[in-house]
Amino acid sequence: MEGFTEIVEGRTKLLVPPLSLTEKVPPKTPAFFNPAAKLNRDLSVLAYRAYAPRLKERTLADGFTGVGARALRVAVEVPEIEQVYGNDANPSAIKAAKKAAELNGVSAKCRFSVNEVCKFLLNGNDREERFGIVDLDPFGTPARHVDCVLRAALDGGLVSITATDTAVLCGVYPEVCLRRYYGRPLNNGYGNETAVRLLTSLMALTASRLELAIKPVFAHATMHYLRVYAQVNVSSSEANDVYSNLGYIRHCFNCGHRLAAKEYENAKCELCQHSMKTAGLLWTAPLQDAPFVTKMAEGGDEKCRKILDAAAGEIDVPYYFKGDEISSKMHTNPHSVAKIVEKLQATGYKASRASMNTGGFKTDARIDHVLQALS
Secondary structure (H helix, E strand, O other), rough: OOEEEEEEEEEEEEOHHHHHHHOOOOOOOOOOOHHHHHHHHHHHHHHHHHHHHHOOOOOOEEEEOOOOOOHHHHHHHHHOOEEEEEOOOOHHHHHHHHHHHHHOOOOOHEEEEEHHHHHHHHHHOOOOOOOEEEOOOOOOOOOHHHHHHHHEEEEEEEEEEEOOHHHOOOOOOOOHHHHHHHHHHHOOHHHHHHHHHHHHHHHHHHHHHHOEEEEEEEEEEEOEEEEEEEEEOOOOOHOOHHHHEEEEEEOOOOOEEEEEEEEOOOOOOOOOOOEEEEEEEEOOOOOOOOHHEEEEEOOOOOOHHHEEEEEEEEOOOOOEEEHHHOOOHHHHOOEEEHHHHHHHOOOOOOOEEEEOOOOEEEEEHHHHHHHHHHH
């Protein structure tokens, strides 16, 4: 196809603009393709393969499909998914996606359309029914589309939502974050996890308004994007309980103390008496469903398994510490995360690696107790 070149990602042939393979920032014309998002798509393939047995209808909708990279990979690499629907506002991108479907021999199970994303999602599948899996991977914020994604998912279905407005979610523009996500961020060492929890909170609050409830099964923060996978259930009683999963994170920028709290409060740090900063409202319940994440890891390469193994073993604490943060306070050479986790566990605390930072760890110990255990 003129203006496009053929590549292979995973086991799938794709037609992409040549400049997208060489430019630091992939151009949006004639169509958008981001090769750096391969890991994102690799994890999606694993997630959809693991989730497929739970689905009543094995269909997938990809609202911002671009040249069809994710939709086509699912069609080729997740045979359990019976029908794939890809949509984009760019006709050139959809033309490339259709041609690539032919190259892969999956045209019969693929439907591509040119439409505004919410119109596409709310039109449903060929029988005007909702979808088993709904994937949203937009440029920037997904906030304006979350309603449509949740409305388009079947009861018991899966939604996966990406956010790339990380500067907003990680605390650079707190007022914008409050407007988009109904919560304040924190610009600190574990801001990417706080960001994921703000996105999850928006999903949960939006779902509750629609008499729905979500249950996150996997979430990750990689490079410039965040992504949450969540099961959607039609349940007014579960929707009523949404606030039991939400709360706040308080952080002291003086001594590094941090904790989860149910209520917003201008509190002073119990360790050093400085004023604490507060993030939230945000999701404070678990983000990772360990059995599901373990199942995902069965088919992954080493890079995927590293993320998934950490996520499956992660303890239920809504923040993490960084190893170099602790060594800086102790004025010592950096401790390895494995050694820190081992020492904390030996002292009687819960501890694990942090899935959203390879140099991070989670523990139920306060920072002063962490320093004491490592001294």
